[in-house]
Amino acid sequence: MRDKVKKAFDYKRLASAAAALPLLILFLKNLPPDPYFLILLLAVGMLALREFHVMYKVPLFLSIPSVLLGACLLYVMCFYPFYISEAIFAAFFILLMLRLLIPPSPGGALKDIGVIATGYLYIIGFLVFQWFLRRDASGLENIFMLYASVWIADASAYYIGTYAGTHKLCPSISPNKTYEGFAGSIIGGAAGALLVSFIYGFQVLPAGKSVMAGVVIGTVTVSGDLIESMFKRDAGVKDSGNLLPGHGGLLDKIDGLLVSGPVLYILLRFI
Amino acid sequence: MRDKVKKAFDYKRLASAAAALPLLILFLKNLPPDPYFLILLLAVGMLALREFHVMYKVPLFLSIPSVLLGACLLYVMCFYPFYISEAIFAAFFILLMLRLLIPPSPGGALKDIGVIATGYLYIIGFLVFQWFLRRDASGLENIFMLYASVWIADASAYYIGTYAGTHKLCPSISPNKTYEGFAGSIIGGAAGALLVSFIYGFQVLPAGKSVMAGVVIGTVTVSGDLIESMFKRDAGVKDSGNLLPGHGGLLDKIDGLLVSGPVLYILLRFI
Secondary structure, three states, rough: OOOOOOOOOHHHHHHHHHHHHHHHHHHOOOOOHHHHHHHHHHHHHHHHHHHHHHHHOOOHHHHHHHHHHHHHHHHHHHHHHHHHHHHHHHHHHHHHHHHHHHHOOOOHHHHHHHHHHHHHHHHHHHHHHHHHHHHHOOHHHHHHHHHHHHHHHHHHHHHHHHHHHHEEEEOOOOOOOOOOHHHHHHHHHHHHHHHHHHOOOOOOOOOHHHHHHHHHHHHHHHHHHHHHHHHHHHOOOOOOOOOOOOOHHHHHHHHHHHHHHHHHHHHHHHH | OOOOOOOOOHHEEEHHHHHHHHHHHHHHOOOOHHHHHHHHHHHHHHHHHHHHHOOOOOOOOHHHHHHHHHHHHHHHHHHHHHHHHHHHHHHHHHHHHHHHHHOHHHHHOHHHHHHHHHHHHHHHHHHHHHHHHHHHHOOHHHHHHHHOOOOOOOOHHHHHHHHHOOOOOOOOOOOOOEEEEEEEEEHHHHHHHHHHHHOOOOOOOHHHHHHHHHHHHHHHHHHHHHHHHHHHHOOOOOOOOOOOOOEEEEHHEEEEHHHHHHHHHHHHHHO
16 A cells, blocks of 8 residues: 555665664564653654654754654643643744744744644644553553554555555555555455454454454554545645655554554454 | 724624623633533534635535534544544545545645644544543633633724724734733733632632633733734734624634634643
């Protein structure tokens, strides 16, 4: 489901994944989530916000405080839910006052502030659910289920779409997405969720419910991908940035996770 | 501190204030806050969001669901702070999906979504503090203090600025604001807070602290006014709308309140 069809076996892409994945698994399995997973989330949130600001050319003078305040917001959402309103007010009031001071003021005020506000709701507001998933009793399994489902869905969509894709899904937003790739994403999501449940001996979710969760994740992952494609196309960029060779930017990597995290969290409350 | 100097005694303006004020006082004093004050806040939030969307030409197809979801967000922030993250995700994900569907998609996606996100943080996120102020034990006094300080600050800034204003405060954003008007706002804020404390027999705040709170409100009211002027100038409109004759739009009326509400709420925790 990449925006551009590359040759089906992109070795750079595979090599970076092969190097990064075991490190991530070790990191998640062996280090206590507070503070290590939290630090990872804060770092991802800040980098993703910064990428989003660069995409839309938010001036540095405004972007840097807004990235730092975004990390504070994420922290408050994780640990002090009763103070979210205060945190939102403080962060946003500071940024509005800063925007008053910088030229060209007032022209383009909403262009800058709108990008920052969207980044807060879309990146920080969605990312926080990975902390909610992780702090559960079955936190490690939740996180592995999320990552495995989304990434296997992504890969399966990419390869099935590349080999077998003929019917366009949404050409104006993402010209290379196909219905075949979409089906691949759903199958991959289900396979990923089933795999993680199997490894954990079906203690948290039995096989049927795992498949169900995976199907939902495989579906919303595509919508997360489309949302990010919409922003990239609107901003006129091909990749959100250049973080890992062959993988595009960080936002390209986490677009499916951003949407799937909250959906899995809400799903686990109900099934 | 209006954007345009009119003749100092604008009778339409005085007449609408004289008609609306006693009604508002009766409403606040005699009706239980839940649900009446809450309904007022929800209505103000929805109208203000809609005005903001009209200012920036958000298409109706996106504006209407976003106004309705904004009211839901405000309600959740008032009563279910532990579910704010879920509410933010649900509302914003729905709107992002809707934006995917409407033409011209993806072009201008951030222009629309950015206005909506800014409206949520700036209008809904700031307005909720009036509910926090109102639900306190001294809720009625808090709200009267807020309204009296902000509106007397506004009026005092307007008249002092009109008669005695010579030194421009911030000509690129709001050409008719002057330092003299700013001083008027601070004096008016202090007078308003002192008046309300006096009426309530200084039970919640003694005279000195009332003056202090009023000075802070009189100061931040001007910044609220400047923030809204920045958005109006950026959007290329003179008034945010046309709600009351002589008073401009609803956002013009509540710009100072939006910022002063949270500041008074936080201040009352500390003094």
